[in-house]
Amino acid sequence: MAISRRNFVVRSTVAGAGLLVGLRFSGPMLLSQESEKAKKKGPVNPFDAYIHVHPDGNISLIVAKSEMGQGIKTGLAMILAEEADVDFNAVSVEQAETRPDIYEHMGTGGSGSTMENFMPLRRAGASVRELMITAAAQKWNVPKTECEAKQAIVRHTKSSRHATYGELVDAASKLPLPDPEKVPLKNESQFDLIGHATPRVDIPSKVNGSAGFGLDVRVPEMVFAVVARCPTFGGKPLHFDASKAKAVPGVRDIFEIPALGKDMYTAGGIVVVADSTWAAMKGREALQIDWDRGPAASESSAILRQSLRTAASKPGKRIRNDGNVDEALPSSAKRVEAVYEFPHLAHATMEPMNITVHARAGEAEVWAPTQSPDWVQRTVAKLLDLPSQKVIVHTTLLGGGFGRRYMADYPAEAAQIAKVVGKPVQLVWSREDDMTHDFYRPAACHRMRGAVNQAGHPLLWSHTITSTSIGAFWGSPDKLEESEVGGAKQMPYTIRNVRLEYSAVPSSVPPLWWRSVEHSFNGFAVECFIDELAAAAGRDPVEFRRGLLVKPANWKPKDEDDPDPARLRGVLDLAAEKVGWSKPLPKGKGRGIASYHSFGSYIAEAAEVTVTGKDFKIDRIIAAIDCGQVVNPESVRAQAESAIIYGLSAALKNEITIKDGAVEQSNFDGYDPIRIDEAPPIEVHILKSKEDPGGMGEPALPPAAPAVANAIFAASGQRLRRLPFQLKT
Structure with a gap:
């Protein structure tokens, strides 16, 4: 170039x-x-x-x-x-x-x-x-x-x-x-x-405590603020009584801020300003608020699940159409159908949302743990009626991002508060605020149909995706499938007849990019269903995949997201070798594998599990990585291990559920990540490559859950098609 x-x-x-x-x-x-x-x-x-x-x-x-x-x-x-x-x-x-x-x-x-x-x-x-x-x-x-x-x-x-x-x-x-x-x-x-x-x-600096995160910011004369938000999405206060809250020592002021729409997406609510976060939170607890819970109060995860399943049974917008799926179906020897279901997920960053804003005459200064400082700047400038160049944003270290800290909702709230207070103010979200007013990974349902012929070769692949849509949330009706079909659209296996369709299901639950975005569920659907086709064909899952990862001599990527079959086969082979794929296992143990491409990197993961009744234990995870030229192998390993743990947390435990329009989980007791004593041994093997570097913050996440699900099938004969996993006896 x-x-x-x-x-x-x-x-x-x-x-x-x-x-x-x-x-x-x-x-x-x-x-x-x-x-x-x-x-x-x-x-x-x-x-x-x-x-x-x-x-x-x-x-x-x-x-x-x-x-x-x-x-x-x-x-x-x-x-x-x-x-x-x-x-x-x-x-x-x-x-x-x-x-x-x-x-x-x-x-x-x-x-x-x-x-x-x-x-x-x-x-x-x-x-x-x-x-x-x-x-x-x-x-x-x-x-x-x-x-x-x-x-x-x-x-x-x-x-x-x-x-x-x-x-x-x-x-x-x-x-x-x-x-x-x-x-x-x-x-x-x-x-x-x-x-x-x-x-x-x-x-x-992170070890000795001197690292500066957003919550560490201190400015002379700074006050602290929290916001009481309606439990339901889109709800608003009808009336509030602040008399008891104002009696809390340290509370300085209490007032209402309105909800803000597109590009800011704040919930609005009642602000409590105090001399400390403790006083602000105690003051918030003392508020008496009557809420208008709005139309979202009738929503629930059960209703949404049924809506997704219904939509998945109908045709959607055609995204990919190779060959003719309908004409190929009659000549099949075996047919396979599967429905995979995925819940909403929270980002659950270790550091909750926070930001400090100091509005002065004609200018403002901001300290923010953000993935998008220019968006923070534009947001604060707009709400304070300032030119953007008059707003200085200092980006602190971030205690986790995962896409959540791209949003400008918490900066918008802080700007609204700073405009009233007239002092430097640090807005702090509690863990409960963060969990119940997040922007969530979309909930989704995938309906898969496939078939193999008498020789065990796949004839067709039909994939229907339905989800709550990030594109719809951003007000892009012509781009509802954006951030929903990646990885499924580029399904890498050589099958003559392929169909991919997408339809969006409306919901009041605000969706957003989550670590690996749509690859988190598309990777699961693709890699579990290819395993199901292999089983229907009576073929070994690794050899079945290898035979379908064909790279023609004149192969060229259709777009920047189109995977190179040879590189995907390379990590598949390495993962199979390192896990000892061909070695026998005792009864109750199983191996599973998944290989996937996202963000320019190729990763295959093999899992070994032990199944006992309704319980299972992940014995180890092997990750084989081709991320192009490696800059720092220690960072590659760390990011791979982190993404695998994040993916396993979603597979084994995590789920955001909605009841009466509100999130039921509020802290790590209800949304529990994988803990140290639960984490399996993880081996990371990096292929030497001269290709341009790929990303590593996210690509190790998508293969983790399907590798485990496929291993559980190998050990028990049970197919797990709904996350988080639950085994039957």
Whole structure:
């Protein structure tokens, strides 16, 4: 892919202050260049990151990527340090100020941080190295070919002359940029950092307690606020009595804020402002509120489940239609039908929603654990009647994101409160607030039909998806299937007749992206049903899959989400090998497997289980991963283990249920994640790859549940088609 010098910025900073490089990650992965002179002629398109080489040779990477446990600040520093050829400890990654006029893309999600940044950062780092070599060669009046850079020092190979990057940075800042397409990048054999395990830079502060999360923010004269929200979705207060709440020591003020609609999606409610979170929460407990529970009060999970099942029995919008499913059906030897059901799920971040807003005359300052600081900025600016550039957003560390912290509901509430209070205010959600007023993974029902012929080959694959729709929630009636059909649309197995349909079912329960988004349920449906077809054909599940993962000689992906069958087969084979697939197991034990592609990565997982009556135990999970070029293998392993645990929690325990329009679960006692003593041993095996990096925050989640479900079938003969799992005797 071409990279143009027109789209790469190299300029000096304040005189004598070093070299500044601006680069763009998005679009066609362009790096951008404009001189100071060109910049002064008019506005410059914003960039995604800046690299500042200081006079002392240290380097700052200023980037708008939120750190929420995925280790991105370590990974980005590794990439830059590798190609710039400096010590890893000489690179610091700084959180960018929220300036859409300077930074183009400020969101963090979709497992995209490494995917987006890898090659642009490599070329930017290599360009810094090349500028330093050129500056040294000119200083010594020698050919560039006689100079080499290593660990931030340029040496003349034919003499003892050498200079540090810090000594060369002023001269380098005045040089024209080398062609990014021609800047030499390191060969893999030359990597000192990329591909090598590196301790995360954020771990020490998290261990010693000095790390700054949103709840750690303290501002002089700050007050604290909580909101009493209607238990039902869309409900509102009719009347409230605050007399007892105002008598609680420390309570300062109580007032109502209205619900806000599109782009903010707040519930509205009664605000309690106090000197401490404890006083605010005790004041809220003392409120007496009469609620108008609204039309959602008649909704329940039982009603929604039936609506989903009914919709799944009818035709939907045709998404994929290969061959002719109806004509193929009569020639089948065996037919298989299955219905898979999935509940709403909460994000359940360890740190509940919170934000601090200080509204002053003509400006505001915000401290937020957010995946989307520019959305926070726009929201706060709109509600405080300020230009966006007058709102400064500081992105803190995030105690978990999983898509939840992309939303601007809690920033909107805080802005509403700050406008009334006139002081710095920290809005805090309790765990119960977080669980009962989340935006939830859609509930879904999948109806599958398939058939095999006498030879055991699959003839057809029919997949109908019904769900509550994220697209409908966002007001996109022509895009109801977006965020609902990924992975199912790209079903990788070579079957001549394939049909995929989708229909949305209305609900008042607000849906949102959840870790791995629709892949969390589409991966289960696809990988369980291919197992059911293998059983109907009397074939081994691994060999059945292998035979259907065919890569023609002229294969080309239909789109960026279309999986490479050979790479999927590679992880399938590795997982089967590492779990000892062909080795016999005693009665009551079983093995299952699932392989899946999402977010640019390929992962197969094999599970071993023991089934005893209605109980089962996961003995171990094997994960085989092809995520392209690995930057930090320790981060890959950590993210894989985390996603597997998250997926197993959904498979074994988690479910959000609705009764009378309200969520029944309110804390971890009712929505319990997998605990340490319940977590199975997890082995992670990483394939060596020269492909571009894929994401790793989410892809290990989709195969976890189907691998376990398929293992339970192998051990007991029971097919589990509804999550969370419940075995029959």
